[in-house]
Amino acid sequence: MSAGSSSTTRAGRVLGGTVVASAASLPTSDAELEASLREGLAVVEARLREAVGNTDPLADATSRHLVLAGGKRVRPMLTLLGGHFGDPTRPEVTAAAVVVELTHLASLYHDDVMDSAPTRRGAVAAHQKWGNNVAILTGDLLFARASNVVADLGPQAVKIQAATFERLCLGQMRETVGPGLEEDAVAHYLGVLSDKTASLIATAGRFGAMFSGADAHVVDAMVRYGEDVGVAFQLADDVLDLTSDVDDSGKRPGTDLREGVPTLPVLYARRAARAGDPAAAAVVALLDSGRLEDDAVLAEAVQRLREHPATADARTTAREWAERATTHLDGLPAGPARDALATYAGTVADRVG
Structure with a gap:
């Protein structure tokens, strides 16, 4: 630009x-x-x-x-x-x-x-x-x-x-x-x-x-908050790679899948496949097919993974990390800054809604 x-x-x-x-x-x-x-x-x-x-x-x-x-x-x-x-x-x-x-x-x-x-x-x-x-x-x-x-x-x-x-x-x-x-x-x-x-x-x-x-306890709380909200932020991106459209996220759905990035929904799907879940096995077969450069195959993989419980589980995990981040704010002085940090963690969680 x-x-x-x-x-x-x-x-x-x-x-x-x-x-x-x-x-x-x-x-x-x-x-x-x-x-x-x-x-x-x-x-x-x-x-x-x-x-x-x-x-x-x-x-x-x-x-x-x-x-x-x-x-x-x-x-x-x-x-x-x-x-x-x-x-x-x-x-x-x-x-x-x-x-x-x-x-x-x-x-x-x-x-x-x-x-x-x-x-x-x-x-x-x-x-x-x-x-x-x-x-x-x-x-x-x-x-x-x-x-x-x-x-x-x-x-x-x-x-x-x-x-x-x-x-x-x-x-x-x-x-x-x-x-x-x-x-x-x-x-x-x-x-x-x-x-x-x-x-x-x-x-x-x-x-x-x-x-x-x-104060030192405030500095420590900011560190612990950042560690957890940072993980939540990336996990939300993992889910958005499957559930958002390009206008919302700025990234084409399935980009991580095509690039072979092991996002949390993929890892959960692979775990389910190893446990004998046939739907997860079908998703994994698509991911490992070597055909994700084909837009139609990629779209099918995105759709199947989006509909599989692995994505819902990843969404839940992202929310849990965001919620955990807010627990570190309890010892901070009340006021707009603390409220803003809580709102930001909530925004991260809402991204996977």
Whole structure:
């Protein structure tokens, strides 16, 4: 998407190259909190664009590619929300929000290469446009930019960022290798999601509370909330790959199936097939047929899996993780920020409704 586009994205509207979050994308009806989040996200957006700028024309184009494509900006939003348990105006809160989004963007360049994804956020994936090597190096470049920003936040922040980056890498590695012969595939997958997705979401909330000067128990609650809501978020995406249409999700139904991603409905279906369920066995046979490039075969696989109890079970599991996330909010100070976190977890659960 070009900087001057006036198209609507899932994160909001793009006006003059700046993403403006829509009211529906903010999990609060409190006018003061909403205004603060909008202002904070606008600053984050401007700093993101500044952080990815480069004097080299190619590096500048590739680094800006996903920033300009938009996005939900969930991680910086959670950082800003965490900041409202202390002083949200501290500049470190905004800087931390930039760090987590830069880290997320960097990981997307790598993910798309590994998954051979053709598009990202409605735009052609970077590796499709510039090749795998340039896409991987762009991800590395953005990780370096995130490190540069986090260095100004002090040694504790650097250590947290390093530990989070380690979990991102380990999660991707475990996903690539797959479960061991004696390892439960579902438990393995949930562990992958905990590292690959939830770790950065937890760090986002942690940074916000920590740099706002919030109490230690608040910081701990934000970490535990982020770990659980992060898993719930990805599990909801698993279900949406089967149940939504392209206008709602921005992704064609069955994309994960075609790419061979072991989502939770698939894992539940495989477990049911091993237990002797003939309907699950029929689904698994389609998934393993090697014919999912055929649109008709893919559509049949999506329909059968959508109608199988495996998808309903995955939906229930996603809701359970979202509900568990809200239990960590009990010890937080009452107010709009805590309400917004509860609303966001509920929104994640509603996505699978």
